[in-house]
Amino acid sequence: MAELRVENLHVSVQGKEILRGVNLTMNEGETIALVGPNGHGKSTLLFAIMGHPNYVVTEGSITLDGKDVLSLSVDERSRLGLFLAMQSPSEIPGVNSADFLKAAMNARREKPIPLYAFFSSLQKAYREMGIPFEMSNRNLNEGFSGGEKKKNEILQLKLLEPRFALLDEIDSGLDVDAIGVVSNAIKEEQKKGRGFLVISHYARLYDLIEPSRVAVMVNGRIAVEGGPELAKKIDTQGYEWIKTELGIEIEKEKASVTSIGVCGVKEAIKK
Amino acid sequence: MLTLVDSEIRDLELEVKEGEKLDVRLASFKAFPNVRIHVKIQKNGIFDGCFADFSLGEGKAVIEVELLGEGAKASWHYAGISSRDSQKTVSASITHKAPNTFGRIYQYGIAMDEGRLSFFGASEIEKGAYASDTAQKEKIIVFDAGAVGKCSPALNIDENDVVASHSAVVGKLPEEHMFYLLSRGIEKPVAKRLLVLSYLRPVLEHFEGDLAERISAQIEEGSLR
Numbered sequence: 052m053a054e055l056r057v058e059n060l061h062v063s064v065q066g067k068e069i070l071r072g073v074n075l076t077m078n079e080g081e082t083i084a085l086v087g088p089n090g091h092g093k094s095t096l097l098f099a100i101m102g103h104p105n106y107v108v109t110e111g112s113i114t115l116d117g118k119d120v121l122s123l124s125v126d127e128r129s130r131l132g133l134f135l136a137m138q139s140p141s142e143i144p145g146v147n148s149a150d151f152l153k154a155a156m157n158a159r160r161e162k163p164i165p166l167y168a169f170f171s172s173l174q175k176a177y178r179e180m181g182i183p184f185e186m187s188n189r190n191l192n193e194g195f196s197g198g199e200k201k202k203n204e205i206l207q208l209k210l211l212e213p214r215f216a217l218l219d220e221i222d223s224g225l226d227v228d229a230i231g232v233v234s235n236a237i238k239e240e241q242k243k244g245r246g247f248l249v250i251s252h253y254a255r256l257y258d259l260i261e262p263s264r265v266a267v268m269v270n271g272r273i274a275v276e277g278g279p280e281l282a283k284k285i286d287t288q289g290y291e292w293i294k295t296e297l298g299i300e301i302e303k304e305k306a307s308v309t310s311i312g313v314c315g316v317k318e319a320i321k322k
Numbered sequence: 323m324l325t326l327v328d329s330e331i332r333d334l335e336l337e338v339k340e341g342e343k344l345d346v347r348l349a350s351f352k353a354f355p356n357v358r359i360h361v362k363i364q365k366n367g368i369f370d371g372c373f374a375d376f377s378l379g380e381g382k383a384v385i386e387v388e389l390l391g392e393g394a395k396a397s398w399h400y401a402g403i404s405s406r407d408s409q410k411t412v413s414a415s416i417t418h419k420a421p422n423t424f425g426r427i428y429q430y431g432i433a434m435d436e437g438r439l440s441f442f443g444a445s446e447i448e449k450g451a452y453a454s455d456t457a458q459k460e461k462i463i464v465f466d467a468g469a470v471g472k473c474s475p476a477l478n479i480d481e482n483d484v485v486a487s488h489s490a491v492v493g494k495l496p497e498e499h500m501f502y503l504l505s506r507g508i509e510k511p512v513a514k515r516l517l518v519l520s521y522l523r524p525v526l527e528h529f530e531g532d533l534a535e536r537i538s539a540q541i542e543e544g545s546l547r
């Protein structure tokens with residue numbers, strides 16, 4: 052069984068240490084909810100696993116089935132079976148969505164996918180995600196609404212069939228119908244044995260996709276892991292109990308953390 | 323329509339007569355042309371020039387446009403790549419010498435490998451050329467650490483009651499765009515190609531038929547020689 056293992060991971064962003072020794076192991080077919088207060092390193096962990104150049108690993112290891120992920124380039128990590136659904140997918144002017152998807156699918160095949168097979172799988176994925184097929188002819192994410200961008204991330208997940216998918220607030224900006232579509236698609240992919248590491252601020256998504264485990268990130272470390280009941284507890288009680296029950300002082304969000312990603316900023320607005 | 327593909331002409335004098343229109347299409351796939359094109363435009367004449375450049379080499383291409391008669395219009399559009407050890411300079415000027423004239427300079431380029439690309443642009447409105455409208459835009463994306471891009475836009479305005487603007491950008495490829503493509507498993511050369519394609523594709527709109535196809539193929543496949 053495939054296993055994604057993060058050990059003692061330290062990550063710095065612009066010289067500032069955000070992750071301070073993360074330990075987390077994910078098995079194939081398992082869904083882990085990654086929760087925690089804003090600015091404590093949840094997105095940083097996902098970006099570091101995927102290999103974003105701004106997230107510098109200073110210590111620790113990431114392995115997939117024993118293979119050293121940190122020595123691989125971003126595209127090699129993807130082809131090894133990692134997928135990151137981003138919170139704010141880039142709009143890429145001039146890059147046609149279908150061309151992009153074809154390039155991504157061909158990247159993991161020895162021979163280029165035959166045109167007919169490509170279009171039929173494309174059509175199927177668009178239909179299942181409830182995205183009009185005409186949008187495959189539009190520029191990648193350009194002018195897409197927030198919800199369309201998120202659905203487009205899951206559409207890519209379906210086509211690229213990763214072993215482990217990292218979802219960064221896939222439900223933010225989605226209306227109720229879209230959350231239904233996205234969570235159904237995730238459930239279908241869960242059945243195929245893919246592992247999921249899912250960041251969300253809302254219990255609603257977790258209710259739908261039923262994570263097997265919950266990991267709470269505090270101060271750049273996994274403070275506590277537990278079963279699904281942990282997500283419920285946080286949803287009703289917040290994070291205060293971490294201090295009283297575990298004796299961990301929750302550090303306040305730092306301004307420098309919000310400046311490196313949209314995440315913290317967005318969340319601050321949402322409150 | 324005047325179409326020149328890999329032309330070796332060094333000096334080209336053109337005149338657009340009163341009320342006429344001239345389209346010039348240049349395309350280079352082999353050696354960068356050391357060429358000077360001089361265009362005179364009479365009353366209500368229209369000049370539309372466009373250069374798609376995928377050549378290699380060293381040199382300077384110069385386009386000089388004079389708007390001599392009232393109501394004359396000119397536009398110049400360059401899109402190209404300076405790759406390997408190419409050293410290219412593209413210099414475009416539009417001089418407004420009559421009232422109510424219109425001029426546009428658009429130059430878009432990619433500097434990659436060890437290539438150098440320099441854009442000069444000069445928009446000039448002379449005394450007496452009132453109610454004229456001139457603008458220029460230059461943009462270079464520098465793909466690689468060894469590549470160099472330079473833009474020098476200039477506006478010389480010697481009349482009131484005119485509209486004039488210019489902008490120039492030299493920048494790196496947006497890191498987030500590259501990361502997004504790579505994170506889907508697309509190899510770096512292919513990702514670069516997709517981005518080159520996206521950047522130069524607008525030039526295709528100015529070309530037709532076989533030449534458009536050839537440019538398209540070049541953008542898609544030859545851009546990373």
